[in-house]
Amino acid sequence: MGKELNFDSIRPYKDEEIHEVFERLINEVNFLELIKFLYPNFSTEQFLKKLLSIQSIREFQTEVIYPYVKEVLRTTTKGISHSGLDKLDPNGHYLFISNHRDIVLDSAILNILMVENGFSTTEIAIGDNLLIYPWITDLVKLNKSFIVQRNLPVRQMMESTQRLSAYIRQTLTERNQSIWIAQREGRSKDGDDRTQVSLLKMLNMSGNGDFAKNFKEIKIVPLSISYEYDPCDYLKALEFQMKRDNPEYKKTQADDLKHMGAGLRGRKGRVHFGFGDPIDTELSGLADLSKNDQLQALAETIDNQIHNNYKFYPGNFIADDLFTNHTRHITKYTDEDKSTFLAYLDEHLSRIDGDKEFLHSALLEMYANPVKNFYTNDDK
Incomplete structure (x- = not known):
């Protein structure tokens, strides 16, 4: 063929x-x-x-x-x-x-x-x-x-x-x-x-x-x-909110360019x-x-x-603990790790306007999901 x-x-x-x-x-x-x-x-x-x-x-x-x-x-x-x-x-x-x-x-x-x-x-x-x-x-x-x-x-x-x-x-x-x-x-x-x-x-x-x-x-x-850090995470969270508020919402070409630029320039x-x-x-x-x-x-x-x-960093375990409201991973990070990660999330949330509670939860979920998937596989 x-x-x-x-x-x-x-x-x-x-x-x-x-x-x-x-x-x-x-x-x-x-x-x-x-x-x-x-x-x-x-x-x-x-x-x-x-x-x-x-x-x-x-x-x-x-x-x-x-x-x-x-x-x-x-x-x-x-x-x-x-x-x-x-x-x-x-x-x-x-x-x-x-x-x-x-x-x-x-x-x-x-x-x-x-x-x-x-x-x-x-x-x-x-x-x-x-x-x-x-x-x-x-x-x-x-x-x-x-x-x-x-x-x-x-x-x-x-x-x-x-x-x-x-x-x-x-x-x-x-x-x-x-x-x-x-x-x-x-x-x-x-x-x-x-x-x-x-x-x-x-x-x-x-x-x-x-x-x-x-x-x-x-x-x-x-x-x-x-x-460790997704430089486009706040843009992805905002997209979730836009789709929540308008199920017909679709990203534009300008949005794709913005994601490309953020991905290249943002810290990772x-x-x-x-x-x-x-x-x-x-x-x-x-x-x-x-x-x-x-x-x-x-x-x-x-x-x-x-x-x-998947390679986990402290933020993944912190996000999973906070998103699911438990402390099962608490030995995998320090108080300093937690403060650093939460400060990172706050800084990214400050870049966008919207439903801050929803956006914060969306950010936690995207960092927590790889942990969830790892531990729900067999023999973990």
């Missing part, structure tokens, strides 16, 4: 296409303004000269994207840690399915870790709702992103889903190129990380074998992303990426289930690894 479909509308750019893209970008006023903001230590002329000297996607990532992301992490985090990556083969291909916290940085940090540990960077799934301007599409496709098309009419959506499934399978199995994709459409706003069965249905569409074979060949690795504390084990042997045990039950069981297998590999 992969060879019969044209992927040009969704695939990343190739090396031989980048200079045509650069020529478009250097004539885009908004792109030039972004460069001044992202790279204040370089003149626009210096940056453009550097850009036009680049000959490959890999060079673009290592010379342009990598230094910027490293500087963001240096100034807004207290360090990036990871676990489980040493169990994976740098020469292999994996489909990293992860929980999703930050629009830009989740995949960007993953690719920093890939580079620093001898892996090739992953291709990145990105929803077309974020591609507000054509130059943003150019920019993300230079950074090895492929497009997930959304909100199409039913017939077009089916064709788009088949194309996406075939593209992902071909990229993994024929090009030996790893991929990152979020476990659900959009980010988990409340921290309750659950894999959408519809994502797994899409992945299965392009397989030519039985259920186990189809998923074994794409080598799913669950990835658990943990931020410590950040951890927990790589799980490739899902393989578990698949054979699902053979006797119905197709829907197989998909649900696979989603739960992915979720269990994401929940179990």
Whole structure:
């Protein structure tokens, strides 16, 4: 199927296409303004000269994207840690399915870790709702992103889903190129990380074998992303209130840009990426289930690894104790930890107007839910 479909509308750019893209970008006023903001230590002329000297996607990532992301992490985090990556083969291909916290940085940090540990960077799934301007599409496709098309009419959506499934399978199995994709459409706003069965249905569409074979060949690795502080948490809480007050409320493109900016600039504390084990042997045990039950069981297998590999910080335990009105985690944090976390919440609440009691509860819940999910898994 992969060879019969044209992927040009969704695939990343190739090396031989980048200079045509650069020529478009250097004539885009908004792109030039972004460069001044992202790279204040370089003149626009210096940056453009550097850009036009680049000959490959890999060079673009290592010379342009990598230094910027490293500087963001240096100034807004207290360090990036990871676990489980040493169990994976740098020469292999994996489909990293992860929980999703930050629009830009989740995949960007993953690719920093890939580079620093001898892996090739992953291709990145990105929803077309974020591609507000054509130059943003150019920019993300230079950074090895492929497009997930959304909100199409039913017939077009089916064709788009088949194309996406075939593209992902071909990229993994024929090009030996790893991929990152979020476990659900959009980010988990409340921290309750659950894999959408519809994502797994899409992945299965392009397989030519039985259920186990189809998923074994794409080598799913669950990835658990943990931020000590989510810089967009107050915006997510406000979105909950807006939806409470108006069930028809939908985020605008301007809101997405605000979330991107807050995610890049806001403090994050410590950040951890927990790589799980490739899902393989578990698949054979699902053979006797119905197709829907197989998909649900696979989603739960992915979720269990994401929940179990989540890195907890004092704020998670404090939030769980306060949200559920108990003290079962009191030995896992100090009075100073509690004061620091509550001061952080108060500072973020001061940035928005609204129902403060509701917003405070929403913030507690999003930090508490990963703890709840960990302790409700079996044998905890």
